[in-house]
Structures are given as structure tokens and as C-alpha cells.
Amino acid sequence: MGIAMIRVAIAGLGTIARTAHLPMLARRSDLFSVVAVSDLSPTALAEFDVARYADASEMIAAGGFDAILLLTSGSHGTLAGQALAAGLPVFCEKPLALTRAEIAQLPATDRLMVGYMKQYDPAVERALEELDRIGGPSAVHHVDVTVLHPSGESQLAFAHLPTFTDVPPAALASLRARDDDLVRAAVGDDPGAQGLYRILANSLSHDLSLLRLFTGAPATIDHATTWTRKGVPEPSVEVTGDLSDGGRYTLHWHYLPDYPAYRETVTLHHERGSLELVFPTPYLMNAPTVLTIAEGPTRSVFTSVDEAFERELVAFHSLVTTGSAARTGVEGGLSDLVTSQRIVRASQHPVSGEALQV
Structure with a gap:
């Protein structure tokens, strides 16, 4: 049995996505297929021949992927909660959240990874x-x-x-x-x-x-x-x-x-x-x-x-x-x-x- 390929969505196409995650996802095309992206910039979105969204919440609601990478800046509490509620495993860049109140709203889960690559x-x-x-x-x-x-x-x-x-x-x-x-x-x-x-x-x-x-x-x-x-x-x-x-x-x-x-x-x-x-x-x-x-x-x-x-x-x-x-x-x-x-x-x-x- 071969290694499972998973379909991923990417929220945020900024610096950390372009310097690290997108190149690594391309390198590991045996494990990942990027099938959806979201970003505030129409020009950034136009570079990708996949499902494209101006709003990450709309992308999560639309589905069609197995997991999501939250690479936006700032707090990821709200998007992580939406993705987990949709049944999606979540990778999110740090910080997970900026307040304890945000984290308290997340469901108990072992399906979330915070991006501490070190x-x-x-x-x-x-x-x-x-x-x-x-x-x-x-x-x-x-x-x-x-x-x-x-x-x-x-x-x-x-x-x-x-x-x-x-x-x-x-x-x-x-x-x-x-x-x-x-x-x-x-x-x-x-x-x-x-x-x-x-x-x-x-x-x-x-x-x-x-x-x-x-x-x-x-x-x-x-x-x-x-x-x-x-x-x-x-x-x-x-x-x-x-x-x-x-x-x-x-x-x-x-x-x-x-x-x-x-x-x-x-x-x-x-x-x-x-x-x-x-x-x-x-x-x-x-x-x-x-x-x-x-x-x-x-x-x-x-x-x-x-x-x-x-x-x-x-x-x-x-x-x-x-x-x-x-x-x-x-x-x-x-x-x-x-x-x-x-x-x-x-x-x-x-x-x-x-x-x-x-």
C-alpha cells in the first residue's frame, strides 16, 4: 500500500507561505496536493490554478480538501475553530491565538498542529x-x-x-x-x-x-x-x-x-x-x-x-x-x-x- 496523498487548502499566500511552506509542499508532492488557496490579494490568487477564495472562511465552508494550513498573519483562533468544526485537521503558523478566550472556544482535539518548525x-x-x-x-x-x-x-x-x-x-x-x-x-x-x-x-x-x-x-x-x-x-x-x-x-x-x-x-x-x-x-x-x-x-x-x-x-x-x-x-x-x-x-x-x- 502506498503513502496516502492528502488534499490541502492554504489560507494566506504571504512571506512564510512563499519562502517555506509552498516550496516544501511542492517538494513533497508525494504527500500533498494543494487544491484550494485563499488570500486578500487577487494578484496573488491568480498565480494558482486551483480553487481560489478571497475569504478563508468561505474556503473552509466550501470544502473539497482533507486538511488546511493557516499561514495568515496574526491570530489563527477563529479560522482554526471554523476548520475544526468542519472536521478538518489544522496546521497553523504561530501564534495559535492571541487570547486565552479564543483558545477556550476551540474544541478538545488532537487534530491541530502549531507551526513551531524548530x-x-x-x-x-x-x-x-x-x-x-x-x-x-x-x-x-x-x-x-x-x-x-x-x-x-x-x-x-x-x-x-x-x-x-x-x-x-x-x-x-x-x-x-x-x-x-x-x-x-x-x-x-x-x-x-x-x-x-x-x-x-x-x-x-x-x-x-x-x-x-x-x-x-x-x-x-x-x-x-x-x-x-x-x-x-x-x-x-x-x-x-x-x-x-x-x-x-x-x-x-x-x-x-x-x-x-x-x-x-x-x-x-x-x-x-x-x-x-x-x-x-x-x-x-x-x-x-x-x-x-x-x-x-x-x-x-x-x-x-x-x-x-x-x-x-x-x-x-x-x-x-x-x-x-x-x-x-x-x-x-x-x-x-x-x-x-x-x-x-x-x-x-x-x-x-x-x-x-x-
Whole structure:
């Protein structure tokens, strides 16, 4: 018996779809057939010779596919709920949602995967094996995360992505207003709190997902702060706290527009050495993550050019066809959202809304 081909619909034809998911779906044409797409841009839709929709909700209602990939920006709570109600397995890019209220409306399900591709990176999987060998999470003394984030334009210059200017302004404004309302419901009206929450939802959520994978979600957040420098449009972020097995963690995130290249480092320190992961820009396919294993007098390096986005999609195929569990489903997505709200509450910014109840 051959491997089952599944028909998928794509909601959102923007940057992450064009740089990662669409190329990987084409590469794995043995597993996936794209049969429907939705986007606000008529020009973007015209590139596809499949069923086309200006509205993702209309696409879900029309059906004709086996699963859906939600690649739109912002919260995916509403579309995920509609798709699950229609009986569709769901892959959604992070964040799953921006509020706990949205997630509370989702049905209990094991048919949803949140798109944390780093959890499927071969170097991360090897690090998990090494962590198990040295004694698991209880062996970790400290986890140190540093993200150096240049501008999106510099990261994407190589891709020569098209610019679509025909998105209806009213539709775009409505979506942005919706997400603004959700952020306000999550953390309140303070611009500093909102900015920190967006950084957590859009970028540091990947690192929260890795922390949860390696050691479990943070037990405490005892320090969280942001600061700005003249000429830098985004604040830097620093977070520290306890891990559930007694170790500590530190998160640093810096937006540095002209930094030479994206660099994300996740280091697990233990009594006898360290496991250091260095991630490249997520937009460059098959660029390896480098795992350095240092223990006692020995030092070894593991790399693999197997693409994490591709491995993630293969895992989603298994979820659809065999019911295999996602590494992050609804429960994990909720955990990372709660941690994000706890971080904002621990910061110097005034909060209201959901963040007061975590």
C-alpha cells in the first residue's frame, strides 16, 4: 500500500507561505496536493490554478480538501475553530491565538498542529537525545537564549518576493483592528506591554516552545524588562526565572536592523558541559542548525541539511493520516500564550485584561 496523498487548502499566500511552506509542499508532492488557496490579494490568487477564495472562511465552508494550513498573519483562533468544526485537521503558523478566550472556544482535539518548525529540526532532535543521555531536564543547570534579529527586509533580500498592492484597504484594516483588539484584551492599552506581547507572540514564542520541549514551561518569571536605544525601532527584551526541575533560564531578544545575519542561540548548560544550538535565518531553506556538544575534554559538532519546515510538514501528514501526535497542539499553544502573558505581567509595563489573571 502506498503513502496516502492528502488534499490541502492554504489560507494566506504571504512571506512564510512563499519562502517555506509552498516550496516544501511542492517538494513533497508525494504527500500533498494543494487544491484550494485563499488570500486578500487577487494578484496573488491568480498565480494558482486551483480553487481560489478571497475569504478563508468561505474556503473552509466550501470544502473539497482533507486538511488546511493557516499561514495568515496574526491570530489563527477563529479560522482554526471554523476548520475544526468542519472536521478538518489544522496546521497553523504561530501564534495559535492571541487570547486565552479564543483558545477556550476551540474544541478538545488532537487534530491541530502549531507551526513551531524548530521542534522538528534534526539538531534539536539530537539535542533531545543528548539531554536524555545526561539525565533529562533535571540535569539542566541553566538555559540561555539569545536572539539577534536583523530587519525582515535584510533577511528576505535574497528571496526577491513579489509585492502585492491590490489588497483591499478596508479588509486589511479590519484584520489589523481585530488583532489590535485581541492584544488589548490580552494585556491592556499600554503600548509597551503591547509591543512586548507582540515580540513574544511573533518571535520569542519559538524559544518558549523549545524551552517547553527541553525542560517544560518556565516555573517562574522573576524578572522581565524591555529597553530601547536611539535609532532602534523595537525594544530589547530580557526575561529570567526558574525551571520546574530547579535550574534557571534567561531569554534575550534584540532587534538590530543592520546586524550582519539573523542568529539565534539556545544553550543548555549542565554539570559536565553544554549543548549549544545555533539557528540560522528561518527563511533560508536547508541552512543547517549547528549543535555543539561539549562535555569534559571532548567537543563534537552535529549538523544536518534536512529542512525543519519539510520535516514539520511530514509530521503533519502523519497527524492527518495516522493520528500521530503533534509536538505542539492546542495545549502547548495555550501554555506558550500563558507564559507570554505572565512575562508581560512581570515587566515594568502596566497591564490589564487577561494578563492580570495568569
